[in-house]
Amino acid sequence: MTDLVIAALCLFAVWTGWRVFRVDSMVRASFSLMLSFVAVGAVGVVLSAPYIGIATIFMMAVEMMVMAIFMVMFMMNPAGLNPMVMVHQHRVAAVAGGLAFAGLAAAVLAADPPAARVATGTDTVAALGHELLGPSMLIFETAGVTLLATMVGAVILSSRRGRFGPADDGSRPPGLEPGGPPAGRQPEGGGGHHHHH
Amino acid sequence: MIGALLLLAVAATLAAGTLLAAWLDRRLAGGGGIASLAADWLAGPVRTEAPDDMNRRLAPAWYLALAAAGLCVVPFAPGHAAIDSPAGIAIWGACEALTVVVVFLHGWSPNAPFPLIGAYRYAAIGLPAMLPSMFVLIAAALPAESLSLVAIVDSQRGAWNVLRQPLGLPLFAVAILSLTLRGPMDYADGADIAGGTSAEEAGPARALWQAARLAMLVSACAMAATLFLGGPLGPVLPGPVWLWLKTAGMMAAILALGARIARPPPARMLGLVWTVLLPLSFLHLLISGVIAL
Amino acid sequence: MTLTIVLLGAAALIGIGLYGALSQQSFVMLMMGLELMLNGALLAAIGLWSLALGGMPEGQLLAIVVMAVMAVEMAVGFALVVAIYRKRQADMTESIGTLAG
Numbered sequence: 363m364t365d366l367v368i369a370a371l372c373l374f375a376v377w378t379g380w381r382v383f384r385v386d387s388m389v390r391a392s393f394s395l396m397l398s399f400v401a402v403g404a405v406g407v408v409l410s411a412p413y414i415g416i417a418t419i420f421m422m423a424v425e426m427m428v429m430a431i432f433m434v435m436f437m438m439n440p441a442g443l444n445p446m447v448m449v450h451q452h453r454v455a456a457v458a459g460g461l462a463f464a465g466l467a468a469a470v471l472a473a474d475p476p477a478a479r480v481a482t483g484t485d486t487v488a489a490l491g492h493e494l495l496g497p498s499m500l501i502f503e504t505a506g507v508t509l510l511a512t513m514v515g516a517v518i519l520s521s522r523r524g525r526f527g528p529a530d531d532g533s534r535p536p537g538l539e540p541g542g543p544p545a546g547r548q549p550e551g552g553g554g555h556h557h558h559h
Numbered sequence: 560m561i562g563a564l565l566l567l568a569v570a571a572t573l574a575a576g577t578l579l580a581a582w583l584d585r586r587l588a589g590g591g592g593i594a595s596l597a598a599d600w601l602a603g604p605v606r607t608e609a610p611d612d613m614n615r616r617l618a619p620a621w622y623l624a625l626a627a628a629g630l631c632v633v634p635f636a637p638g639h640a641a642i643d644s645p646a647g648i649a650i651w652g653a654c655e656a657l658t659v660v661v662v663f664l665h666g667w668s669p670n671a672p673f674p675l676i677g678a679y680r681y682a683a684i685g686l687p688a689m690l691p692s693m694f695v696l697i698a699a700a701l702p703a704e705s706l707s708l709v710a711i712v713d714s715q716r717g718a719w720n721v722l723r724q725p726l727g728l729p730l731f732a733v734a735i736l737s738l739t740l741r742g743p744m745d746y747a748d749g750a751d752i753a754g755g756t757s758a759e760e761a762g763p764a765r766a767l768w769q770a771a772r773l774a775m776l777v778s779a780c781a782m783a784a785t786l787f788l789g790g791p792l793g794p795v796l797p798g799p800v801w802l803w804l805k806t807a808g809m810m811a812a813i814l815a816l817g818a819r820i821a822r823p824p825p826a827r828m829l830g831l832v833w834t835v836l837l838p839l840s841f842l843h844l845l846i847s848g849v850i851a852l
Numbered sequence: 853m854t855l856t857i858v859l860l861g862a863a864a865l866i867g868i869g870l871y872g873a874l875s876q877q878s879f880v881m882l883m884m885g886l887e888l889m890l891n892g893a894l895l896a897a898i899g900l901w902s903l904a905l906g907g908m909p910e911g912q913l914l915a916i917v918v919m920a921v922m923a924v925e926m927a928v929g930f931a932l933v934v935a936i937y938r939k940r941q942a943d944m945t946e947s948i949g950t951l952a953g
Contacts, residue, residue, distance in 0.1 A: 365854050372861030375895065379865050379888050383872045388880070389667055390611070393660065395884050395891075398865070402895045405858065406915075409902035413706065414915045416649040418894065421919060423656035424686065425887075425926055427663060431682055432930055433880050436937065448877040459871025466863035475855060478906030486907060487645040487706060493909040494916065501913050505920040512924045519931035522938065 368405055375401035388433035396426035410480045413487045565641040568799060569630050576777030576806065577770055583811055584773065588742075588818035591769070599766035607759050611668040618665035619764055622771035625661065629654040629778040634709050636791050636798035647708040648696050651782055655692060658738050658775065659685040662747050665768065666756030677755025680825050681747035685737050687832045688744060691840035692734030695727050698847035699786045712790040721787040723850050726843035728787045733836060735779040735813050739772050742817025746825055748772075780809035858899030865892030879933045886925060894918045 378397040385391050399422035406415025449455075480486065494502050522528055526535045534544040578593060585592030591599075632647040634640040644650055659682065666678025700706050702723060703714035711720075721728050737744040748755040757768055784790055784805035791798030823831065865888055872885025894915055901911030 365857065368854055369857045372857055372895070375891070376861055376864040376868070379868045379891065382884055382888065383868070383876065383881070387611075389664075391881065391884060393664065395887060396660065398888065399891055402865075402891055402898070405895060406898045409858075409898055410907065411898055411902060411912060411915070412644055413646040413649060414898060414912055416644075416646050416653050417919065418915075420649065420653035420656040421923070423653065423660050424689075425922070427656075427660055427682055427686055428926070428930075429880065429884070430663065431679075432933070434679070436878070436880060436933065448881070449875045450877050452875050455871045455873075455875030458874055459867045459869075462870045463863050463867025466866060467860055470856060470859040470863060475900065475904040476906075477855070478904060480902050480907030484907055485645060486912065489907070489909045490912040490916075493913055501916060505916065508920060508924060512927045516927040516931035519928070520934035 364408065367408055371401045371405045371408070374398075375405070389430050392426045392429040392433060395429075396422050399426075410484070410486055413490055561639060562641065565635055565639060566631075568635050569627065569633075569641050572635075572781070572803065572806075573627055573630055573774050573777055576781075576810070577773045579807060580773040580776050580810055580814075581770075583814050587811060587814040590814075596766050596769055599761065599769065600763050602761045602765070604762040604764065605759050607669045607671045610670045614664045614668035616764070618661055618668060619767035619771050621661045622658065622665070622768065623774055625654045625658055626771060626774040626778040629775075630781055632708055633778075633781045633785050633802070634712050634790055634798075635802055637712060638709055640709055643709055644707065646706045648700055648706045648711070651708075652693055652696055654778075655689050655734065655738060659689060662740065662756060666747060669759040671759045673753045673758035674756045674760075676752050677747045677749070677758070680752075681740070681756070684744065684746045684825060684828055684832065687829065687837070688733060688737040691730045691832075691836045694840040694844050695724075695730050695734070696786070698724055698727060698844045701847050701851040708785055708790075712785060712792060715789045715792060719787060719789045719792075724787070724843065724847045726839060726846065728783065730836065730840055730843060731783050731786065732813060732816065735776070735783060736817050738779050739776045739813075741772075741776070741813070743820040743822045743828075745817075745822060746828070749822065751822075776810055776813065777806065780813060781806045783809050855899055855903040858903070859896055862892040862896035862899065865889070865895060879929070879936075883925070883929045886929075887922060890918055890922050890925070 375398045378394045378401065381394040382391045382398070385394060400419050403415040403418035403422070406412070406418060408415075536545065537543055538545050581590070581593045581596060584590030629651050631641040632644060632650045634643075640647065642650065662685065663678045663682050666674040666676075666681065668674075699711055699720055702720070703711040705711065705714075733744065736742050740747045746755075748757050752758070757765055760768065781802065784802060788805045788809075789801075790805070791802045793801035796804075822828075869885045869888030869890075869892060872888060873882055874885070876882045876885060897911065897914045897918060901907060901914070905911050
């Protein structure tokens with residue numbers, strides 16, 4: 363019975379994961395990915411990791427909402443209800459993906475992992491809490507510092523205020539002599555898509 | 560047996576609570592009330608060009624389902640909840656996060672301007688407005704030393720959390736207003752954008768969406784009563800009755816509050832949420848932590 | 853049996869994610885591919901922890917670490933996308949063939 367539920371959830375996770383790259387709309391893609399995460403979270407709940415499973419669900423709901431906002435910011439087809447294809451090196455990618463799956467699946471089928479299940483009645487949430495915030499707190503501290511550095515880095519990277527003025531005006535350094543051309547190396551050409559607004 | 564009874568209680572509370580909320584909405588906030596729900600139901604549907612039909616049909620149902628899932632973790636009597644999970648409070652957090660997604664999909668799926676504007680505005684405001692409520696949830700778990708709502712109710716036998724965590728209820732009220740698209744936090748369905756995510760909707764879908772908003776109000780108020788007002792704890796009367804009374808009181812307070820506060824422009828509200836509410840919620844976590852020690 | 857199902861599901865997620873990360877032109881879609889691979893890693897970690905390692909406490913931490921990695925990947929990824937877009941109006945991988953400037 364549990365096997366059936368888990369198999370169904372895994373299939374759903376894989377199917378929605380596949381849909382991510384098969385739907386036309388960016389919004390559909392990001393929420394398809396969210397469904398894939400929700401299915402994995404549900405597997406976690408079934409496999410006696412309720413906190414991890416539910417945390418996956420709520421974290422991914424937030425993350426995919428942010429993802430959808432960014433999609434809308436950057437895509438030429440924001441509402442995304444019209445068909446479009448944006449892929450490159452399709453064959454290489456498909457072969458690489460297929461090989462990765464085949465290799466990992468072969469490893470899974472060939473391996474003989476131990477079979478120690480979680481003992482029934484274990485309070486896994488409390489165990490996680492003690493492990494996370496116990497005497498050493500190593501993971502918690504490491505994750506905390508990493509996330510702090512990420513926040514600082516992300517804010518600096520995405521800030522409009524560049525070193526030499528607004529980033530979207532090129533943030534050019536001043537010339538070496540008054541009124542001269544900007545100092546430093548000049549980037550050649552723009553990026554490409556100037557006209558999707 | 561007791562499980563079936565609890566599920567029945569959840570369903571009955573949600574149904575009766577929605578009707579009560581519609582009535583209170585009419586009395587306290589000038590809303591449409593039950594008659595307008597019925598009138599919506601009887602109207603014909605509106606068609607838009609190239610909509611996403613699946614999400615358009617499912618959004619009200621998801622909203623209702625999230626309200627029901629949220630109510631399932633609420634203990635109706637000390638020690639008994641329909642879903643007595645050791646991570647109960649995280650389940651409610653997930654319901655809050657998914658609500659933003661559902662409201663966004665509701666506005667995105669008709670493929671029409673006003674609903675889309677409502678959806679974007681709500682995504683921008685609803686997401687950060689949810690963050691303080693996460694810290695409020697964490698703070699409520701501190702004195703109980705558990706993420707289980709049953710344990711959180713038990714921890715309030717001495718003093719209710721509303722006394723021990725004074726900032727909690729006001730901060731959570733903001734989250735409730737945002738979750739139910741109401742008053743100052745109604746950036747999704749506001750009248751200034753012709754009804755926002757519901758602008759292109761009529762008939763049963765519209766009635767169901769409005770009913771789901773009211774149902775979410777019931778769940779969120781029951782959660783507030785559980786977190787801060789001791790939930791089913793109280794003298795003489797049985798537990799469920801106490802929970803119902805507290806929930807009804809919260810609903811009336813939220814509706815009255817929502818109707819009396821003006822809605823600032825989205826940009827100003829965004830600044831307010833990030834620079835005032837979020838730091839306040841950190842302060843709240845600090846105060847609650849010190850008191851819990 | 854259960855473990856095999858879970859791990860095969862994880863392998864499939866990683867394969868699809870790799871395909872997506874290699875084939876998508878849009879940065880945001882590329883990041884979805886990365887996320888999908890991390891999703892597979894998360895599934896495998898949960899499965900092994902619960903069904904093979906008898907729920908040893910350290911196992912859940914691995915899942916937490918995977919989640920932290922996802923958060924970092926999203927934040928830094930989007931910050932880079934914004935920075936590149938401001939500088940070059942580019943949101944596609946082809947547009948940044950050179951890292952200079």
